[in-house]
Amino acid sequence: MSQYTADTIFLCIAIIDFGGIFICIGIGLYLAYAKMEMMLSHLKNCPAIMIRVFLIYTGPWGRLYVLGLIMGLMVIPGGFLRDGGASAEDLKNFPASLKYKLAFLLKTIWGLLVVMCGGAAYATFGRG
Known part of the structure; x- marks a missing residue:
């Protein structure tokens, strides 16, 4: 495979990766603005979330x-449950x-972050 072909493949993967990240940010902003009140109403007994709820009034970065x-609470609830930051009833x-x-x-x-780090490693070390 020629260097031109490898660079073209690398560029296509990078463009798709950046596009995917922007799409994920857009979906996250949609969820943060459209579904935040409903999510907070289900997590009202979770101190880890409730002590930071004022951040939703600071703009898009606070909502994200x-x-x-x-999202961390939904994917890895064990740490939150162990230290008392979450309520098992709310999660259920x-x-x-x-x-x-x-x-x-x-x-x-x-996953997109791992692809981006792999692309950065290729750009730094992989070119011969």
């Missing part, structure tokens, strides 16, 4: 931060379809 906390009553969407979004973001 709180959404990230909620959280809507399953929204829990799936949040978990899928978080795993997609992590």
